[in-house]
Amino acid sequence: MSNIFNMVSEETFIEKLDTQNALLAAIMENAGGSIKPTSWAQVQTLVRAGLASRVFAIGDQLTMHRGNATLVWDIIGIDHDTPTDPQFTHSMTLQLHDCFDGTQFDNKEAFFFCESALPAGTYKFTVGAHSWVSGDVGKTFQFTLTTQVPAGGQLVFNNAYNVTFANATLSSYASRTSTTALETVTMTEGSGGSSLGTFNNEINGNVNSCQRALLGSNNYKESAMRQFLNSAAAAGSVWTPQTKFDRPPSWVTSLAGWKNGMDADFLAVLGETHIVVSRNTVCDGGGSDEMDDTFFLLSRREIYAGNEVGNVIEGEPYPYYSDYSDLPAAGTGNDTNRIKYRNGSAQYWWLRSPYAGHGSLVRYVGTAGNINLNYANNSHGVAPACNII
DSSP, rough: TTSSEEEEEEEEHHHTTTSSHHHHHHHHHGGGSOOOSHHHHHHHHHTTTOOHHHOOTTTTTEEEEEETTEEEEEEEEEEOOBBTTTOOOEEEEESSSSOOOEEOOOOOOOSSOSSSSSSSSSEEESSSSOOOOOGTTTTEEEEEEESBTTTTTTEEEOOOOTTTTTTTTEEEEEESSOOOSSSEEEEEEEESEEEEEEEEOOOOBBBHHHEEEEEEHOOOOOOHHHHHHTTOOOTHHHHOOOOTTTOHHHHHHTTTOOTTTTTTTHHEEEEEEEEEOOOTTTTTSEEEEEEEESSOOOOTGTTTTTTTSOOOOOOOOHHHHHTSSSSSSSSOOOOOOGGHHHHHHEEEEEEEEETTTSSSSSEOOOTTTTEEETTTEEEEOOOOOOOOO
């Protein structure tokens, strides 16, 4: 942090923070009229004293390290978020200035969960709804397994979302975490064998949503993305299944948790923040989820783009986005203040808000600062936020 702060010794700084009045006097006597802390502990002390706004302004930047990388954080709010821990009343919200590498929000899920063992034999399912291949709707498809799938196993489609099930393949897996298929078989149109059920956009018992089985889940609370952001584990140990349909994300063996390799003194000053996120109305029943996280993606509303669902308030707009927007009112149009880069190139970056009318679509910010949507199993930039508390 010393590259952007005036140097003040730790002892001198802490001494000046003995009382709020002493700190105010120190601020007045310091060159330029403000104290410039040189450690994250000093920043936290200012925040907890309710004096962050005397030292920092919205848009100021702080730096730290994650492994060999230097990360720049924007201050996007001061006393905007309420800490989860009730003993603290102040906060300062930071958001990564540039995007982290493109990362999958959540992988495509299993089509069927084997609550009990599924013996070798012929099985069928009926397509009750299909968002992309209308010609499959109302048809029944069958396939034959030669190997029993144990209890806790899954059946997973291999076809793309916009391709018919006829002559496509599915694979069986022994568990939710297994990445080696027991076998891969071909589906054909036909009504032979035992019925597994009807395949719709909603979830029907052990039959998953058509949208999620082909393109992943937009449920942020259960997402692989949320696990990644709040994990310090090494690659291969970050993700664990959250639902019976969950499948390992594309990065499961290659990506360490976001906290992994971060400066310990930076992590030490962060606290959990209470966040709200909408639930889709197709297979999650609408409404909202609430959770307490250290790192989190911003919501559509928080970046001055309005509500995803009228009766769900996913936080309030951060001053960084509302005060410096190109838009005359909150909206989804182009806004240069929302553009984020990686290696000098504008990026798509994920939000936590789902598109409420779909089981797989997640909101993201486009390269012009506009609000758009894409499927959860795609990979976009990540610009997490956190709070010094």
